[in-house]
Amino acid sequence: MIELEQARLRLEELGLGQAAQVLDAKLEAASHSQSTYLSFLNELLDAEIQERQRRNVEVRMKLSHLPYRRTLSEFDFSFQPGLDERLIRELATLTFVARHENVLFLGPPGVGKTHLAVALAMEAIGQGLPVYFVSLAQLVSDLRKAYEEHRLDKRMRVYLRPRILIVDEVGYLPLDPLAANLFFQLVSARYEKGSMILTSNKSFGEWGELMGDPVLATAVLDRLLHHSHVVNIRGNSYRLKEKLKTGIYATPGMQVGQNYPGASGSNEFRR
Numbered sequence: 138m139i140e141l142e143q144a145r146l147r148l149e150e151l152g153l154g155q156a157a158q159v160l161d162a163k164l165e166a167a168s169h170s171q172s173t174y175l176s177f178l179n180e181l182l183d184a185e186i187q188e189r190q191r192r193n194v195e196v197r198m199k200l201s202h203l204p205y206r207r208t209l210s211e212f213d214f215s216f217q218p219g220l221d222e223r224l225i226r227e228l229a230t231l232t233f234v235a236r237h238e239n240v241l242f243l244g245p246p247g248v249g250k251t252h253l254a255v256a257l258a259m260e261a262i263g264q265g266l267p268v269y270f271v272s273l274a275q276l277v278s279d280l281r282k283a284y285e286e287h288r289l290d291k292r293m294r295v296y297l298r299p300r301i302l303i304v305d306e307v308g309y310l311p312l313d314p315l316a317a318n319l320f321f322q323l324v325s326a327r328y329e330k331g332s333m334i335l336t337s338n339k340s341f342g343e344w345g346e347l348m349g350d351p352v353l354a355t356a357v358l359d360r361l362l363h364h365s366h367v368v369n370i371r372g373n374s375y376r377l378k379e380k381l382k383t384g385i386y387a388t389p390g391m392q393v394g395q396n397y398p399g400a401s402g403s404n405e406f407r408r
Contacts, residue, residue, distance in 0.1 A: 155188035156181050194262060201268040204305075207255045217249060217372040225253060228366060229260050233332060234300055239365040240334045247374025250336035254303050257334060261301050269299040272306045276323070277316035284319065296323055301332050308339030308347050317348040321357050328360040335361070 141160070148157035160181065167177040198206070209229055214222045228240060240257070242250035258268045271279075276296070283292035296302055312320065327333060341358055345351030 153185050156185040159184045193265070197262045197265070197267065198259075201258060201262060201299075202270045203255055203258055203268075204251070204270065205255065206259060207252045208259055209253075209256045212249060212252055212256060213375070216375065217370060219371050220249075220368070224366070224368065228257060231257075231261055231264060231266070233366060234261065234266065237329050237332055237364065239332055239361050241361065241365060241367050242334070242336045242370065243338075243340065243367065244370030244372070245338055245374070247377065248370040248372050249375055250370060251305055252375075253368070254305065254334045254336055258301060258303055266300045267298065268301045268303065269296065270303040270305065271296075273304050273308075273312075273320070274306065274310055276304060277312060277319055280319040280323070281315060284315070289319075293323065293326065297326055297331065299331065301334060302327065303334045303336075305336050307335050307337040308343070311346070312348050314349060317350060317353055320348075321353055324357050324360050329364070333361065 141164075145157045145160050148154075148160065163177060163181050163184070166172075167180075172180070209225065212225075214220060214225075233240060240254075242253055244250055255270070258270060261268050280289065280292060280296075283289045324333070339347055341362075344354040344358060348354045348357070
């Protein structure tokens, strides 16, 4: 027992806390299975590595500021039959990140745009990639404050550092000239240097009104769409899913999604 306690203390001194914690269980399992010394050591180190990977993922999750955790396995593709599941699965391989491409999810509220953005973010976090999530309103408010305090360059680096920057809810609130210009600066700075995932309830044709400047909106879209995957989601709201099933809620007369012609139909890739 003294030798066991000494071994546990040495593991802790080496920073192998998880290995120290599971030492007793691994020794007992090894004695029953008659494992070799090398096999026992590998199992002990595997436990330490798995725990460190889990902690690293948790740290990256906290730093990402994701609003919640959602995975692709939780997304009901059958509820959105017009969505190209194969394209979403391809995006989940994250090859678009290596090529510094962008992903834009367009559609009315509640169709799963943010869910899909978060799911891609979680895939990236699992692969060790830094991700940052922010709504457009939060983004421009933060950059505006930094601009007024003469520290814009320093604050801008927070949004340039992640491999994937997710900007949610583009179009829910109009931008004043300063906010639109700050957003343009960010998009320009990340152009061909880092991937962005955006969700929007507005067609691209409405971005001029959103930004109060059609010329500036064109410049923003030019950079976002040059290397991009556009996913146009037409369907009913997940939030009303159960009510639709029971007939409590009926979809309004206008077909959901018909306001989103900016993606030229449905799902596409632009180089």
